[in-house]
Amino acid sequence: MNDLLIANGNVLTVSPDGARADVLRRYDVLVRGQRIEAVQPAGRIDRSHFRTIIDATDKVVMPGFVNCHAHTPMVLFRGLAEDVSIDRWFNEFIWPLENNLTAEDVYWGMLLGAAEMIRAGITTVADHYFHMDRGGEAIDQIGMRGVLGWAMFSSLGKPALDQTDTFIREWHGAANGRITTIVAPHAPYTCDDDFLMAAGRIARRHGVPVHIHAAEVIAQTEASLAKRGITPIEILEQTGVLLPGTIIAHACGVTPDDVERMASAGVGVATAPKTYLKLGMDITPVRDLRAVGIPVGLATDGVVSNNTLDLWEAMRLTAMLQKDRALDPEVLTIPEALAIATHESAKVVGLGGKVGAVAAGYLADLIVVDTSGLHHQPLHSITASLVYSAMASDVVHTIIDGKVVMRDRRILTIDVDDVIANVSHQNRRLAQRVPGQRIQTYHP
Numbered sequence: 001m002n003d004l005l006i007a008n009g010n011v012l013t014v015s016p017d018g019a020r021a022d023v024l025r026r027y028d029v030l031v032r033g034q035r036i037e038a039v040q041p042a043g044r045i046d047r048s049h050f051r052t053i054i055d056a057t058d059k060v061v062m063p064g065f066v067n068c069h070a071h072t073p074m075v076l077f078r079g080l081a082e083d084v085s086i087d088r089w090f091n092e093f094i095w096p097l098e099n100n101l102t103a104e105d106v107y108w109g110m111l112l113g114a115a116e117m118i119r120a121g122i123t124t125v126a127d128h129y130f131h132m133d134r135g136g137e138a139i140d141q142i143g144m145r146g147v148l149g150w151a152m153f154s155s156l157g158k159p160a161l162d163q164t165d166t167f168i169r170e171w172h173g174a175a176n177g178r179i180t181t182i183v184a185p186h187a188p189y190t191c192d193d194d195f196l197m198a199a200g201r202i203a204r205r206h207g208v209p210v211h212i213h214a215a216e217v218i219a220q221t222e223a224s225l226a227k228r229g230i231t232p233i234e235i236l237e238q239t240g241v242l243l244p245g246t247i248i249a250h251a252c253g254v255t256p257d258d259v260e261r262m263a264s265a266g267v268g269v270a271t272a273p274k275t276y277l278k279l280g281m282d283i284t285p286v287r288d289l290r291a292v293g294i295p296v297g298l299a300t301d302g303v304v305s306n307n308t309l310d311l312w313e314a315m316r317l318t319a320m321l322q323k324d325r326a327l328d329p330e331v332l333t334i335p336e337a338l339a340i341a342t343h344e345s346a347k348v349v350g351l352g353g354k355v356g357a358v359a360a361g362y363l364a365d366l367i368v369v370d371t372s373g374l375h376h377q378p379l380h381s382i383t384a385s386l387v388y389s390a391m392a393s394d395v396v397h398t399i400i401d402g403k404v405v406m407r408d409r410r411i412l413t414i415d416v417d418d419v420i421a422n423v424s425h426q427n428r429r430l431a432q433r434v435p436g437q438r439i440q441t442y443h444p
């Protein structure tokens with residue numbers, strides 16, 4: 001008896017180098033346990049051998065998205081910091097608002113954000129936030145895959161480092177392996193060198209990488225050069241956190257030398273284009289990074305700079321921004337955009353070769369996408385439709401680790417209405433900003 005048959009779908013295949021993206025028409029995907037067992041022409045198998053069957057006729061079966069950098073519980077503050085500069089965004093909004101957060105809030109915020117992601121076809125999140133033990137509980141409960149890091153500033157001192165150490169010991173490999181951990185110092189401008197060195201030691205001791213914001217805008221690199229004569233990426237290199245597999249969020253303000261340093265260190269970069277556009281920032285030099293072999297993955301960042309947890313948007317904005325920056329519509333093609341969304345995003349979060357493809361042996365993190373909407377008609381090119389027309393609401397089924405987590409757009413693992421009710425109840429308390437009370441101050 002097999003576990004799951006996703007029957008008669010149009011299966012997306014993407015070459016890891018982004019040279020080709022094709023669709024296998026009318027194929028079955030056979031799932032046993034956590035993994036894809038076979039991908040084969042439809043009709044060869046007796047359907048009575050399966051416990052669960054999902055009919056994917058005329059729908060697309062593709063890998064779930066991997067969100068390479070998020071602060072998911074920030075959904076709690078959605079819409080509270082609009083039309084402001086980065087300085088004001090941090091100092092007048094985010095850091096005063098985060099002063100209100102309790103561990104309980106993080107749990108409910110993580111559930112709400114994870115539900116939004118699953119409905120948008122995201123199956124893995126690399127999350128960077130506070131009270132991550134409660135965040136982990138939520139990820140476990142809803143059935144998502146997570147690479148989780150407990151956010152730290154050096155102002156929190158040694159207790160924060162000890163907390164991360166404990167968190168990694170307790171949570172790495174949890175939820176049947178769905179949850180892995182990562183060390184998450186916030187940024188070189190909020191963590192001093194000693195703190196970064198200590199974070200790097202924890203990472204090496206546990207054999208996990210680091211997830212950190214760096215060179216978010218060129219102004220940060222210029223400020224670092226003026227103050228210390230080295231770039232933010234050089235700080236990470238000198239303090240020992242530029243480890244193989246380290247996730248650098250944004251890297252919009254990196255120098256050509258930084259790019260070389262990052263390539264030789266073996267790090268990956270998470271790009272969150274909607275945030276850059278909304279906050280009037282520089283953009284990740286995606287093509288320069290990929291040209292030297294640095295994998296680039298898609299990210300939403302937190303909802304207070306992005307408003308949605310939607311990687312369909314991130315995929316198309318990544319492609320369009322590179323075309324616009326190069327003044328050349330022939331760069332960052334549809335197959336490349338799909339390779340970034342699948343193989344490369346998986347690689348950035350340390351899951352390369354494990355998720356990100358509909359192929360035998362891969363973990364069954366899959367989504368089924370409805371292309372019958374008017375915005376897809378007439379459907380001449382499925383791959384063009386996926387990159388430039390698809391909406392989060394086109395995702396009908398989401399499978400994570402071989403389990404159907406959303407069926408016909410209904411999340412099966414938690415009561416979403418209950419989550420919304422719990423979160424709404426806290427709105428007034430969470431939205432208050434007390435003058436002078438904030439968890440950090442931004443001055444790069």
Ligand SMILES: [Zn+2]
Binds near residue numbers: 070213301
């Ligand atoms: Zn971030």
